[in-house]
Amino acid sequence: MFSPTIYCCALLFFIPALLQAAGLNQGRWIDLSHDFAADTLYWPTADKFAKSTVFAGETEKGYYYSAYNLAAAEHGGTHVDAPVHFAQDHISVDKIPLEQLIGPGIVIRVADQVGKKDKSDRNYLISIDDIKRWETRHGAIEKDTIVLFDTGSAQFWPDAEKYMGTAERGDAAVAKLSFPGLSPEAAIFLADERGVKAVGLDTPSIDYGASKLFKTHRALFKRNIPALENVANLNALPDKGFTLIALPMKIRGGSGGPTRVVAFIPQ
Amino acid sequence: MFSPTIYCCALLFFIPALLQAAGLNQGRWIDLSHDFAADTLYWPTADKFAKSTVFAGETEKGYYYSAYNLAAAEHGGTHVDAPVHFAQDHISVDKIPLEQLIGPGIVIRVADQVGKKDKSDRNYLISIDDIKRWETRHGAIEKDTIVLFDTGSAQFWPDAEKYMGTAERGDAAVAKLSFPGLSPEAAIFLADERGVKAVGLDTPSIDYGASKLFKTHRALFKRNIPALENVANLNALPDKGFTLIALPMKIRGGSGGPTRVVAFIPQ
Numbered sequence: 406m407f408s409p410t411i412y413c414c415a416l417l418f419f420i421p422a423l424l425q426a427a428g429l430n431q432g433r434w435i436d437l438s439h440d441f442a443a444d445t446l447y448w449p450t451a452d453k454f455a456k457s458t459v460f461a462g463e464t465e466k467g468y469y470y471s472a473y474n475l476a477a478a479e480h481g482g483t484h485v486d487a488p489v490h491f492a493q494d495h496i497s498v499d500k501i502p503l504e505q506l507i508g509p510g511i512v513i514r515v516a517d518q519v520g521k522k523d524k525s526d527r528n529y530l531i532s533i534d535d536i537k538r539w540e541t542r543h544g545a546i547e548k549d550t551i552v553l554f555d556t557g558s559a560q561f562w563p564d565a566e567k568y569m570g571t572a573e574r575g576d577a578a579v580a581k582l583s584f585p586g587l588s589p590e591a592a593i594f595l596a597d598e599r600g601v602k603a604v605g606l607d608t609p610s611i612d613y614g615a616s617k618l619f620k621t622h623r624a625l626f627k628r629n630i631p632a633l634e635n636v637a638n639l640n641a642l643p644d645k646g647f648t649l650i651a652l653p654m655k656i657r658g659g660s661g662g663p664t665r666v667v668a669f670i671p672q
Numbered sequence: 673m674f675s676p677t678i679y680c681c682a683l684l685f686f687i688p689a690l691l692q693a694a695g696l697n698q699g700r701w702i703d704l705s706h707d708f709a710a711d712t713l714y715w716p717t718a719d720k721f722a723k724s725t726v727f728a729g730e731t732e733k734g735y736y737y738s739a740y741n742l743a744a745a746e747h748g749g750t751h752v753d754a755p756v757h758f759a760q761d762h763i764s765v766d767k768i769p770l771e772q773l774i775g776p777g778i779v780i781r782v783a784d785q786v787g788k789k790d791k792s793d794r795n796y797l798i799s800i801d802d803i804k805r806w807e808t809r810h811g812a813i814e815k816d817t818i819v820l821f822d823t824g825s826a827q828f829w830p831d832a833e834k835y836m837g838t839a840e841r842g843d844a845a846v847a848k849l850s851f852p853g854l855s856p857e858a859a860i861f862l863a864d865e866r867g868v869k870a871v872g873l874d875t876p877s878i879d880y881g882a883s884k885l886f887k888t889h890r891a892l893f894k895r896n897i898p899a900l901e902n903v904a905n906l907n908a909l910p911d912k913g914f915t916l917i918a919l920p921m922k923i924r925g926g927s928g929g930p931t932r933v934v935a936f937i938p939q
């Protein structure tokens with residue numbers, strides 16, 4: 406029943422998909438991570454990243470050697486918040502299943518909505534309408550999607566004042582924070598109505614800068630949905646059709662931590 | 673020319689591969705990373721991992737909150753060594769291309785070779801013969817493979833004495849280190865004759881415990897081939913047929929750093 410011609414035609418279609426499945430060869434990897442250095446942005450009250458030199462130079466034995474020590478708060482730079490950050494007895498960063506931070510990703514772009522009334526006020530709350538506008542173009546968000554929001558903030562990194570409203574540090578600076586975030590209503594919609602497995606965005610916090618009660622964090626983490634923060638380079642991604650892979654540092658009992666976030670865009 | 677029956681048959685073959693290519697749905701993810709905690713193993717002279725509590729408990733505003741600070745040397749736990757660790761002006765960990773730490777992986781198992789003469793001496797050097805024995809069974813190692821060695825050491829983690837020969841700390845303890853490593857000859861063979869893009873193993877160092885001159889590190893890094901160390905769980909992998917994904921913490925100018933190493937085994 407299979408003529409050789411038919412067989413060959415079928416095979417020609419089949420081969421690229423097989424190759425891709427086997428080796429992730431056919432496509433591009435995109436790095437969505439800021440690097441960790443002295444200028445990496447942290448919450449005004451959190452310890453910044455510090456790297457100190459243990460040794461860097463020629464050793465007595467005649468070869469070059471370099472090594473450094475690190476110190477930082479968990480929640481700065483490109484990182485993930487684990488549910489236990491705001492939900493007692495919920496999972497810590499080392500217990501987040503790999504499958505929850507790996508999967509089909511989409512980008513919802515809301516940069517045009519930010520600062521519409523007052524350009525200096527970047528406290529935009531991403532709404533259910535923003536999500537539905539994406540769905541009008543691309544169809545309903547599928548279960549187990551990882552949803553990223555491009556608020557246009559990454560262009561300001563690492564300028565603290567432009568990125569998060571203030572370059573000041575300490576308790577008093579918290580009231581001066583100003584950046585876009587996900588509204589609690591939209592977070593609950595994504596969790597309960599769409600069954601997303603993780604969310605992320607290009608600002609310091611999934612709650613907006615003006616937040617006092619961190620309702621979006623609490624709504625997400627109660628539902629065991631982790632949040633990626635300070636994600637970079639979202640404008641290099643299509644609105645859909647990529648695989649997101651976010652691999653956090655495996656800190657036992659950690660409330661979050663440095664995370665390398667990458668995307669694979671198949672050709 | 674395409675009868676409906678032929679078309680349907682072809683499609684049935686095609687669909688699983690397509691699904692897999694799109695979402696990495698068809699298979700299993702394996703975590704190859706030890707976690708970071710007070711018992712995580714570090715070189716006797718290196719600062720160990722420390723996590724300190726910033727806050728963990730009920731806040732005045734009526735919700736739970738937890739956050740921690742971290743500190744550690746770059747080279748401990750499951751981590752990658754960047755070329756600049758032993759090769760001046762070579763790339764740092766943030767500059768390792770994503771594609772170099774993502775790709776088809778294989779596992780070469782040498783646990784049976786370790787301690788054959790003297791069980792207490794774990795300083796086995798993985799040889800070119802060990803690699804060729806794998807090739808006899810599976811064929812020549814393909815270009816751009818990531819080669820992992822299972823020396824059987826992970827079973828001892830985190831018992832420092834059993835895993836690396838000593839639980840002592842400080843300069844004097846270095847002479848007591850004892851664990852398997854990759855011989856410089858085998859490293860050069862993999863780099864120059866097989867074109868591998870990265871290597872890794874389940875011990876604290878790609879050079880064996882007795883090494884004084886770190887010749888394997890130097891041979892690899894001169895050739896810009898990074899090394900994964902303290903990789904976990906290699907016995908959960910097949911000898912070949914998986915994709916390795918190792919994503920390091922993106923430390924600007926770092927000589928290495930904490931790395932989440934995972935594998936995808938397609939079904």
